[in-house]
Amino acid sequence: MSENIKENEKVEAVEPKNYLNHETGIWSWLTTVDHKRIGLMYLFTITIFFFIGGMAALLMRAELANAGPDFFSPDTYNTLFTLHGSIMIFLFIVPGIPATMGNFLLPLMIGAKDVAFPRLNLLSYYIYLIGALMALIALIKPFGPEFMQTMLSSLGLTGPVDTGWTFYAPYSIESGTAVVWMTGAAFVLGFSSILTGLNFIVTIHKLRAPGMTWGRLPVFVWASYSTAVIQTLATPVVGITLVLLIIERVMGIGIFDPSMGGDPVLYEHFFWFYSHPVVYIMVLPAFGVIGEIIPVFSRKPIFGYKAICYASVSIAAFSFIVWAHHMFVSGISDVAAIVFSILTFSVAIPTAVKVFNWVATMYKGSITFETPMLYALGFIFLFMIAGTTGIYLATLAVDVFYHDTYFVVAHFHYTIQGGAVIGLMAALHFWFPKMTGKMYNEFIGKIAWFFVFVGFNLTFLPQFVLGMQGMPRRYFDYPIEFEALHMASSIGAVVNAFGYTFALLNLLYYFFFSKVKAPRNPYESLSLEWQTQSPPIHENFEEIPIVTDGVYSYGKKIKGDH
Amino acid sequence: MSHTEVIAKAGEAPVVHHMDTKTAYDSAKLGIWLFLATELLLFGVLFTAFAIFRWMYLEEFTYGAEKLNWKFGTLNTVILIFSSFTAALAVDAAQHSQNKKVYKYFFISIICAFMFLVVKYIEYYAKFDHGYFPFNIGYFASAVFVCLSFAIGAAYFGASKFCGYSRVKISIVSIVSAIVLGFIALKIFYVEGAHDVVFNTQEFNEQYKIFFGLYYCMTWLHALHVIIGLGLLTWVVLLAKKNRFSDKYYTPVEVSALYWHLVDLIWIYLFPLLYLVG
Numbered sequence: 001m002s003e004n005i006k007e008n009e010k011v012e013a014v015e016p017k018n019y020l021n022h023e024t025g026i027w028s029w030l031t032t033v034d035h036k037r038i039g040l041m042y043l044f045t046i047t048i049f050f051f052i053g054g055m056a057a058l059l060m061r062a063e064l065a066n067a068g069p070d071f072f073s074p075d076t077y078n079t080l081f082t083l084h085g086s087i088m089i090f091l092f093i094v095p096g097i098p099a100t101m102g103n104f105l106l107p108l109m110i111g112a113k114d115v116a117f118p119r120l121n122l123l124s125y126y127i128y129l130i131g132a133l134m135a136l137i138a139l140i141k142p143f144g145p146e147f148m149q150t151m152l153s154s155l156g157l158t159g160p161v162d163t164g165w166t167f168y169a170p171y172s173i174e175s176g177t178a179v180v181w182m183t184g185a186a187f188v189l190g191f192s193s194i195l196t197g198l199n200f201i202v203t204i205h206k207l208r209a210p211g212m213t214w215g216r217l218p219v220f221v222w223a224s225y226s227t228a229v230i231q232t233l234a235t236p237v238v239g240i241t242l243v244l245l246i247i248e249r250v251m252g253i254g255i256f257d258p259s260m261g262g263d264p265v266l267y268e269h270f271f272w273f274y275s276h277p278v279v280y281i282m283v284l285p286a287f288g289v290i291g292e293i294i295p296v297f298s299r300k301p302i303f304g305y306k307a308i309c310y311a312s313v314s315i316a317a318f319s320f321i322v323w324a325h326h327m328f329v330s331g332i333s334d335v336a337a338i339v340f341s342i343l344t345f346s347v348a349i350p351t352a353v354k355v356f357n358w359v360a361t362m363y364k365g366s367i368t369f370e371t372p373m374l375y376a377l378g379f380i381f382l383f384m385i386a387g388t389t390g391i392y393l394a395t396l397a398v399d400v401f402y403h404d405t406y407f408v409v410a411h412f413h414y415t416i417q418g419g420a421v422i423g424l425m426a427a428l429h430f431w432f433p434k435m436t437g438k439m440y441n442e443f444i445g446k447i448a449w450f451f452v453f454v455g456f457n458l459t460f461l462p463q464f465v466l467g468m469q470g471m472p473r474r475y476f477d478y479p480i481e482f483e484a485l486h487m488a489s490s491i492g493a494v495v496n497a498f499g500y501t502f503a504l505l506n507l508l509y510y511f512f513f514s515k516v517k518a519p520r521n522p523y524e525s526l527s528l529e530w531q532t533q534s535p536p537i538h539e540n541f542e543e544i545p546i547v548t549d550g551v552y553s554y555g556k557k558i559k560g561d562h
Numbered sequence: 563m564s565h566t567e568v569i570a571k572a573g574e575a576p577v578v579h580h581m582d583t584k585t586a587y588d589s590a591k592l593g594i595w596l597f598l599a600t601e602l603l604l605f606g607v608l609f610t611a612f613a614i615f616r617w618m619y620l621e622e623f624t625y626g627a628e629k630l631n632w633k634f635g636t637l638n639t640v641i642l643i644f645s646s647f648t649a650a651l652a653v654d655a656a657q658h659s660q661n662k663k664v665y666k667y668f669f670i671s672i673i674c675a676f677m678f679l680v681v682k683y684i685e686y687y688a689k690f691d692h693g694y695f696p697f698n699i700g701y702f703a704s705a706v707f708v709c710l711s712f713a714i715g716a717a718y719f720g721a722s723k724f725c726g727y728s729r730v731k732i733s734i735v736s737i738v739s740a741i742v743l744g745f746i747a748l749k750i751f752y753v754e755g756a757h758d759v760v761f762n763t764q765e766f767n768e769q770y771k772i773f774f775g776l777y778y779c780m781t782w783l784h785a786l787h788v789i790i791g792l793g794l795l796t797w798v799v800l801l802a803k804k805n806r807f808s809d810k811y812y813t814p815v816e817v818s819a820l821y822w823h824l825v826d827l828i829w830i831y832l833f834p835l836l837y838l839v840g
Contacts, residue, residue: 112580112581113579113580113581114579114580116581116589116593117589117593118580194600198593198596198597198600199593201592201596202589202592202593202596203589205589205592206581206585206588206589206592207580207581207585207589232596232599232600233599233600233603234603235600236600236601236603236604236607237603237604237606237607239604240604240605240607240608240783241607243783244607244608244611244779247775247779251696251697251761252696252762253696253762253772253774253775253776253778253779254762254767254771254772254775255611255615255772255775255776255779260762260767260771260772261618261619261767261771261772262772263614263615263618266611266614270607270610270611539579539580
């Protein structure tokens, strides 16, 4: 970055040292143990994978826009949706908010100088990179001269995976593709996730600033804490399951392979024991983000602070006991199905508590509609749809019909994209001044939000209808009756992609080229991260702050109570 | 624990920029306990699978368990419990600033870890000889040596800052020795013309249904943990040799010992499940 100080008269002669410029050079970034820099490195990497995964989605939508084969063979289509799913889940959205915004904000919010284990934090980033590399290697198809082809195939690189991101047995055992590499990648990425979660739990327990009691923690910290618990406790389960799958493929020990007496449903149990909680890893931090944004732009204390915090924790707890709702048609017993159905319904309670609290926070507030607030409002709207359609899927009889249709696809995209990704976008815009010390263009931000919001709904609302009409997911082709809705969905996908690109270009451009400096606290927020300079200094705070009040005391004089 | 760390004096906790030494100790303790919880979940999956398949195929599991030699299992249990005992003694010694004793006790634990691996190899070899092992035993020996090279290399790497070893040299030596030792082990232990096909034949499956599959997954994973623990203990031994620990600073000793106790604990559950229950 060039020094363009003269143009800004207000700024002192020398740019103050902050975490971005206190050391320079690529090496200082690659070996940094500063949680803020690691957060930015994660952000940079996951954005790349977001676009790779998004590209796969667009290619799929291109194929599906019209009935009949257009661009790809059915096999290529299978690899496309596997690629989209695996990359978006394992490489983008699991580290999505926790590893980026969590890394950046958590120590700032609790008034610490860093996370508890800074070097472990850097290690988890590199483990993530290794996993990402393995996932990319898994895409290699045998090529070149014959000896090279045999070498690649003997390494297990037999072409991009076509099993879907769930790697269900027995197909994942039989598939002639590079399942070993992809599951190996997911296993390695799991390690990274565990280490991040472990780090956050210890940080929140041990490194809170004086006076930052549990009852004064920002809701984002509570949400991150719940997320970290899930990351730490659920990820080992899928890790070992994927290792078993690899051993099964390589040596045929017969655990999941029914032809040898193994149990493929057991695989599903183990897989969803992690992979259901994982959706809360994705969306809980987004809840936290929304909980931070809404009080700031409503100028009101958050409504029902304790309820929101306990809701986060109880969602984390519930997330461990609902996994079998993915398997209602896999042949589990009726009793198990009923129990899991009831438990799944009960997840709606803490989730709804959160939504009520956000809405109640806005009630009679002085609401302003800046870009982060627009994303936050979009989040509430989209997540309501996601939650209510989830109720359909938790209902046993209805699920038999909706299972494996586009209804499910639409439902989880409303949760994951409408929840987690929109939450990440909201966070990126909201904390952009803090992270970079610059301001983005508000107008472009709003336009981009409009495209994201409209494009997203246009993509996935038709998919609810398609699902209700019986269109199965993961199908390469469909009868001509579905064409109009598929076309609408494809157009929506393009608009959506345009919106994201536009929003990110806005952020990137103003990060690198803006000359306007962001003030310390542009939104007059009360939480700790805004009280230090923008961008923060390397040590976060000039001196460790002493907290005397809750962070949401908007609109009232500080009374010293919460 | 960061790049601002100054080389700590013997007996003093390393100075870190973001927290005081008391908090650092507490954080390390909480961190290792959380990590142990993840380990329990990792093995928990295998235990669950074992329970389910034993319930499904009781007869085959009984038959399979009879094929295991309980004498080897018992020997290994004794070895591990003893090594856990010396590890506990080492922590006590560290809390009293007795670095020589830390060195001595952990060294005994390391010898025990090696003994455990040797006994395991003998046991596996017997299984392999009968065709109950899913691949040539040479690959297993080779993998163990590769892992050992990396674990011990990591131990030296971790101790390098305090003991003054060259990190570059350590990295090169451990990678080269991993390749060389792995290759030599493969040459020595590989059994020419061995029948590794008995495993997983129709007949084999009818008799043992998954028992041996799970047995190997559980014991391999456990053996891997033994090797990692061996690396951790080596790291502490290297530091203790330089009088690193005192009553003010003994976090690495305690953390490694806790990990080692977990390795021991898991074996204490594996042993009766695999060897005795059948």
